[in-house]
Amino acid sequence: MKQIEAIIHQFKLQEVRNALEEMGIDDFMESAILCHQKGRTMVFRGATFMANIVEKVKLEIIAADDAVASIIEAIASISNTGRREACRIAIRPYLEVA
Secondary structure (H helix, E strand, O other), X not given: OEEEXXXXXXXXXXXXXXXHHHOOOOOOEEEEEEEEEEEXXXXXXXXXXXXXXXXXXXXXXXXOHHHHXXXXXXXXXXXXXXXXXXXXXXXXXXXXXX
């Protein structure tokens, strides 16, 4: 068993949900998080500022070892926007405690 943690943009969440449901995964946890990253320069009412806090979604999925590669491929292909910080995926061993 493996635990998959993926941090993706909010606007890609519904597409990722649909892909996971098509794969038969309907039980996962999602939570909203704030990420600090290199932001964009924005102009608002004549003032220029850097927006470096971005809202993202963290997905946590527990999956069997043979399904991990297909789950990662689905999440990565959907959430890839061409930027390095668009999608972060971590895989950890999941130890069940009886």
